[in-house]
Amino acid sequence: GAVVSQHPSWVICKSGTSVKIECRSLDFQATTMFWYRQFPKQSLMLMATSNEGSKATYEQGVEKDKFLINHASLTLSTLTVTSAHPEDSSFYICSARRGIKETQYFGPGTRLLVL
Amino acid sequence: KQEVTQIPAALSVPEGENLVLNCSFTDSAIYNLQWFRQDPGKGLTSLLLIQSSQREQTSGRLNASLDKSSGRSTLYIAASQPGDSATYLCAVETSGSRLTFGEGTQLTVNP
Numbered sequence: 001g002a003v004v005s006q007h008p009s010w011v012i013c014k015s016g017t018s019v020k021i022e023c024r025s026l027d028f029q030a031t032t033m034f035w036y037r038q039f040p041k042q043s044l045m046l047m048a049t050s051n052e053g054s055k056a057t058y059e060q061g062v063e064k065d066k067f068l069i070n071h072a073s074l075t076l077s078t079l080t081v082t083s084a085h086p087e088d089s090s091f092y093i094c095s096a097r098r099g100i101k102e103t104q105y106f107g108p109g110t111r112l113l114v115l
Numbered sequence: 116k117q118e119v120t121q122i123p124a125a126l127s128v129p130e131g132e133n134l135v136l137n138c139s140f141t142d143s144a145i146y147n148l149q150w151f152r153q154d155p156g157k158g159l160t161s162l163l164l165i166q167s168s169q170r171e172q173t174s175g176r177l178n179a180s181l182d183k184s185s186g187r188s189t190l191y192i193a194a195s196q197p198g199d200s201a202t203y204l205c206a207v208e209t210s211g212s213r214l215t216f217g218e219g220t221q222l223t224v225n226p
Contacts, residue, residue, distance in 0.1 A: 034212075034214075043219055044206075044216045046214065049211070091156075093158055097212070100212070101146070103149075106158045106159040106160075107158055109156075
């Protein structure tokens with residue numbers, strides 16, 4: 001159990017367009033989901049924390065109007081990169097957990113390339 | 116602000132060697148520490164999780180230790196194999212369930 005999926009795994013888009021990435025917990029209900037970004041040769045950086053049914057909490061320096069997060073159900077969270085630019089090209093990874101003090105289970109990641 | 120450092124950044128060893136990866140963190144107020152494995156272009160696989168009250172955890176050929184007071188953890192890999200080649204990430208969990216990651220150690224095990 002505790003499988004997290006992401007879709008798509010790869011996306012290439014033109015500068016100025018918006019891209020939506022889905023994160024699903026396949027076999028458990030996730031009260032909290034996390035979104036991370038990883039640039040090449042760097043570690044994961046937490047972007048935001050989302051709890052089902054409430055607004056996401058963004059980390060300092062992450063623009064909430066650019067990275068829209070929706071956690072409408074206990075098994076799905078979406079990250080929309082609005083008006084994407086080449087500097088948004090990165091590897092985006094989500095994680096999900098059942099409850100407080102539970103471990104986080106990570107998705108396989110989505111690689112975004114903005115041309 | 117919590118900072119996590121991993122040493123070395125890269126390590127290349129011949130098959131069969133025992134090796135140690137190091138992780139240090141600046142704020143000892145952690146809930147737990149976790150070691151992950153990341154293959155190129157892939158997500159994270161959790162290897163070991165050590166609660167703040169524990170000193171070590173073992174899984175197969177892997178052993179992780181935690182010295183919370185000194186802000187250090189080590190991951191020991193016994194009898195390394197080419198399949199162990201990957202990037203190993205250390206992460207500490209602090210208040211608000213925030214995970215702070217180190218930059219990883221890229222391990223290559225040569226046949």
